[in-house]
Amino acid sequence: MTDPRIEVSGLIVRYNDVVAVDNIDFSIQAGELVTLLGPSGCGKTTTLRAIAGLEDPSAGVIRLNNETVYSSAQRRNVPSEKRGLSMVFQSYAIWPHMTVSENVAYGLNIRKLPRAEVDRNVRRVLELVQMSNYADRPASKLSGGQQQRIAVARAIAFSPTVLLFDEPLSNLDAKLRTEMRVELRELQRRLDITSVYVTHDQEEALAISDRVIVMNHGKIEQIGSPETIYNRPESIFVADFVGAANLIKGSLKSPGTFETIGGLHLKAAATTKQNPTTLALRSAYITLQRDADPGSNTANGTIHRRMFHGDFIQYVVDWPAGQLIVRRPPTEMIEEGANVTIAFAPEHCILL
Amino acid sequence: MTRPNLSIATLMMLLVLLLCAALVIYPVVFIVAESFNIGEPGVFPPGEIGLHNFAAMSEDMDVIANTLMVAFGATIMAVTIGFILAWILTRTNIPGRARLERLMELPYYMTPLVGAMAWGILAAPKTGLLNQAWRVFGGGADLFDIYSPLGIAWVMALFEGTVAFVMISAAMKSMDPSLEESSRVMGAGKMHTALRITLPLVAPGVLSATVFVFAEMLGAFAAAFVLGIPGRFYVVTTAIWEATQSFPPDYGRAAALGLSLFAAMVVTLTIAKMIMRKGSHATISGKAFRPRPVDAGSARWLLMAIAWGYIVLAVILPLAALLLTSFQRFATVILFDSVFTLANYQTALSTGTLGQAFVNSLILGLSVATIGVAIIGVLTWIIYRSKIQGRTAIEYVVMFPQAVPRLIFGLGLLWAWINIPIPIYGTLWLLGIAYFTVFLPLGLRTLAGVVMQIDRSLEECARVCGASWMQQMRSVSLPLLRPGIAAAWLLIFIASIRELGASIFLMGPQSKVISPAIINAWLSSSSELSAAMAMILTVTVFAAVIVLFAVARKLTGNPA
Numbered sequence: 038m039t040d041p042r043i044e045v046s047g048l049i050v051r052y053n054d055v056v057a058v059d060n061i062d063f064s065i066q067a068g069e070l071v072t073l074l075g076p077s078g079c080g081k082t083t084t085l086r087a088i089a090g091l092e093d094p095s096a097g098v099i100r101l102n103n104e105t106v107y108s109s110a111q112r113r114n115v116p117s118e119k120r121g122l123s124m125v126f127q128s129y130a131i132w133p134h135m136t137v138s139e140n141v142a143y144g145l146n147i148r149k150l151p152r153a154e155v156d157r158n159v160r161r162v163l164e165l166v167q168m169s170n171y172a173d174r175p176a177s178k179l180s181g182g183q184q185q186r187i188a189v190a191r192a193i194a195f196s197p198t199v200l201l202f203d204e205p206l207s208n209l210d211a212k213l214r215t216e217m218r219v220e221l222r223e224l225q226r227r228l229d230i231t232s233v234y235v236t237h238d239q240e241e242a243l244a245i246s247d248r249v250i251v252m253n254h255g256k257i258e259q260i261g262s263p264e265t266i267y268n269r270p271e272s273i274f275v276a277d278f279v280g281a282a283n284l285i286k287g288s289l290k291s292p293g294t295f296e297t298i299g300g301l302h303l304k305a306a307a308t309t310k311q312n313p314t315t316l317a318l319r320s321a322y323i324t325l326q327r328d329a330d331p332g333s334n335t336a337n338g339t340i341h342r343r344m345f346h347g348d349f350i351q352y353v354v355d356w357p358a359g360q361l362i363v364r365r366p367p368t369e370m371i372e373e374g375a376n377v378t379i380a381f382a383p384e385h386c387i388l389l
Numbered sequence: 390m391t392r393p394n395l396s397i398a399t400l401m402m403l404l405v406l407l408l409c410a411a412l413v414i415y416p417v418v419f420i421v422a423e424s425f426n427i428g429e430p431g432v433f434p435p436g437e438i439g440l441h442n443f444a445a446m447s448e449d450m451d452v453i454a455n456t457l458m459v460a461f462g463a464t465i466m467a468v469t470i471g472f473i474l475a476w477i478l479t480r481t482n483i484p485g486r487a488r489l490e491r492l493m494e495l496p497y498y499m500t501p502l503v504g505a506m507a508w509g510i511l512a513a514p515k516t517g518l519l520n521q522a523w524r525v526f527g528g529g530a531d532l533f534d535i536y537s538p539l540g541i542a543w544v545m546a547l548f549e550g551t552v553a554f555v556m557i558s559a560a561m562k563s564m565d566p567s568l569e570e571s572s573r574v575m576g577a578g579k580m581h582t583a584l585r586i587t588l589p590l591v592a593p594g595v596l597s598a599t600v601f602v603f604a605e606m607l608g609a610f611a612a613a614f615v616l617g618i619p620g621r622f623y624v625v626t627t628a629i630w631e632a633t634q635s636f637p638p639d640y641g642r643a644a645a646l647g648l649s650l651f652a653a654m655v656v657t658l659t660i661a662k663m664i665m666r667k668g669s670h671a672t673i674s675g676k677a678f679r680p681r682p683v684d685a686g687s688a689r690w691l692l693m694a695i696a697w698g699y700i701v702l703a704v705i706l707p708l709a710a711l712l713l714t715s716f717q718r719f720a721t722v723i724l725f726d727s728v729f730t731l732a733n734y735q736t737a738l739s740t741g742t743l744g745q746a747f748v749n750s751l752i753l754g755l756s757v758a759t760i761g762v763a764i765i766g767v768l769t770w771i772i773y774r775s776k777i778q779g780r781t782a783i784e785y786v787v788m789f790p791q792a793v794p795r796l797i798f799g800l801g802l803l804w805a806w807i808n809i810p811i812p813i814y815g816t817l818w819l820l821g822i823a824y825f826t827v828f829l830p831l832g833l834r835t836l837a838g839v840v841m842q843i844d845r846s847l848e849e850c851a852r853v854c855g856a857s858w859m860q861q862m863r864s865v866s867l868p869l870l871r872p873g874i875a876a877a878w879l880l881i882f883i884a885s886i887r888e889l890g891a892s893i894f895l896m897g898p899q900s901k902v903i904s905p906a907i908i909n910a911w912l913s914s915s916s917e918l919s920a921a922m923a924m925i926l927t928v929t930v931f932a933a934v935i936v937l938f939a940v941a942r943k944l945t946g947n948p949a
């Protein structure tokens with residue numbers, strides 16, 4: 038795992054007085070798919086565009102395939118077209134005055150490949166995205182999902198070493214979005230292409246990434262595998278933004294014991310935090326049954342509200358520390374007003 | 390986008406900025422200087438400076454009163470017409486609505502000059518065709534007197550007030566229909582909804598359109614000229630013209646009047662913009678809605694007749710009058726009395742100076758449109774697509790001529806170029822430069838509209854795919870811009886061949902152009918000859934308009 042294809046260090050991007058990206062560092066290995074995740078305005082798209090050479094950074098270094106493409110110290114800024122990467126735009130950016138195959142062939146023709154090779158590649162990638170039948174259609178007559186496929190085909194046609202995705206699925210409806218998510222991941226694995234993927238959808242980020250970079254206010258909050266980000270959030274922001282979590286206020290009573298407001302004493306996982314103020318607890322890791330492990334934290338509560346979501350049931354439970362959100366499988370139906378025993382393992386209690 | 394060498398770009402930018410500023414600001418400096426000049430007239434810089442020219446405006450109180458009277462009358466008529474038409478065409482289900490909406494653009498292309506002449510032919514006391522017809526059918530005195538202030542205001546409302554319809558229907562269209570629908574759902578009736586929801590939401594748009602139209606009317610020239618001069622009825626614009634034509638020319642009076650008019654228009658336009666900004670709370674959401682049309686029932690035939698009535702008054706009747714007159718030896722509506730002839734067209738096209746005026750206008754139209762689109766295209770790209778510093782300054786400078794009445798700009802250009810040792814006064818070059826300068830805002834607005842429509846990522850994607858800037862321009866940007874470029878070319882071409890305000894000061898004996906030539910023919914009291922010339926101008930403009938509509942259809946049919 039030491040073949041970095043993308044290295045970003047000390048990157049700063051300013052728009053006039055606003056610092057959009059504030060001194061961030063990360064590197065991405067060959068074949069990896071890494072997601073930049075964060076709320077709108079967190080600097081994720083700006084970072085992506087800086088890698089693409091579409092945004093002029095104020096400081097830092099960007100290296101692609103061990104070659105410096107941007108360096109403020111060396112006053113070096115390789116233009117977009119010389120960086121050898123490719124990108125799928127949020128708006129798809131399908132050229133409406135060209136046919137589907139003209140769109141796809143664009144990067145190949147720019148590279149002056151022989152006609153036969155251009156045709157072969159266009160056919161290959163259109164097949165990959167299952168759009169072979171549309172080759173001669175005018176590009177302006179395609180649906181959103183079809184445009185998205187063509188945008189992907191065009192981006193991979195000239196075999197770039199690095200592929201950038203700028204919220205590629207955000208304009209599709211929910212059903213198509215989950216389908217395309219699977220397809221994109223398949224394609225990326227099959228072509229083994231190093232990818233950076235920008236999204237504000239935490240579910241999408243967890244589902245398709247090898248690693249996730251969570252950003253907020255232009256800074257990196259946490260870098261890690263989807264499981265780490267979900268199970269071991271390192272900040273209140275990450276715990277809150279990724280997945281559904283209860284953030285319980287309180288203070289550290291003694292090492293390993295957290296006293297909540299309302300006076301509950303909860304055993305928690307080890308922490309390096311000096312003065313944790315919050316205990317983060319995923320709503321999926323809480324049970325409402327008696328048969329808990331002896332080592333678990335337990336407390337009594339009452340079901341305040343039940344909301345049936347189909348794939349799960351969300352309970353709002355009154356307990357001494359306020360209200361607790363609990364998600365249970367749809368098989369576990371409990372009436373509103375019922376008394377329950379709340380139980381959860383200490384290792385799921387993250388002190389922040 | 391990264392430009393390889395920033396210092397060269399900055400230098401270029403400075404050069405462009407200076408050049409634009411020289412073209413745009415320089416003439417205005419002369420107007421200001423001349424208005425304070427109380428020494429030898431026309432000398433720059435002035436020998437003596439004082440306020441005498443402004444003090445002398447007290448003698449022009451009647452002119453100012455005339456201007457206000459005509460502008461008020463014309464504004465009321467234009468806004469009433471505009472409001473009724475906008476409501477009919479955006480909110481009711483009259484038959485043939487789409488086609489009628491297209492036709493509403495025609496009065497604008499008729500031009501105030503041609504419209505005023507046509508109405509002069511139609512409704513002049515005694516000789517006017519309508520008055521002649523009235524007498525034939527037994528009427529006594531004249532039915533209309535188009536040479537009256539009311540007549541002038543009427544013509545101005547018809548041909549200079551078309552913007553009222555455009556602005557008010559834009560306000561009506563930009564209103565979210567759900568705002569009205571929710572009122573209905575809450576239980577309010579049609580009438581209550583119209584009074585409590587629709588009207589307050591549309592009011593700021595209508596009010597700002599009214600103030601805007603009033604500013605336009607203050608600076609209107611052609612109608613007051615064609616219909617006011619014969620009866621020695623002067624408004625500010627025609628008084629400025631008269632001051633420069635008297636002997637000796639009273640440049641001080643012209644400049645002081647011009648500067649005051651300019652100031653009055655700037656103040657009025659600022660008020661219009663403020664009303665627009667303050668009032669645009671919920672109506673303007675950027676989206677173009679198609680509000681659900683009101684079912685007008687059987688009244689829709691009446692409403693359709695009203696809309697068509699406007700087209701008849703502003704297009705069909707004037708054109709018919711011009712056509713009839715242009716083929717007659719003496720203009721008359723009594724057909725068995727008339728002598729038909731082609732002589733007017735022969736004179737218009739063959740006589741040395743007149744024929745030359747048409748050729749000159751065509752040369753100017755073709756070259757100003759071509760060179761203008763090329764240069765303005767580059768300016769548009771700099772202002773809206775590059776990240777080069779100072780681009781907003783350029784935008785301000787380029788849009789500036791919009792604020793200055795054409796007539797006053799022409800006056801400033803006249804002095805500006807007479808005082809420069811380059812001998813272009815009295816040549817087509819000067820007219821070309823003047824046209825290019827005054828049409829900068831028109832070109833920029835048209836091209837900017839098209840550039841903004843093209844999503845930036847379409848260009849960025851080409852770069853990421855490996856295209857250089859040149860390749861990107863050739864393969865993506867220019868093909869997408871092509872219909873917009875064609876539209877801008879046609880608009881500048883049309884504006885050039887019909888230009889009057891600036892031309893009237895700048896043309897010399899060797900560089901005559903159509904519109905002023907038509908006015909000269911009109912003033913030397915040959916309505917038949919000027920009708921023929923006006924017909925030729927109108928046919929040329931309409932031919933260009935037809936091409937323009939075709940291009941516009943292509944533009945909207947192929948959304949980027």
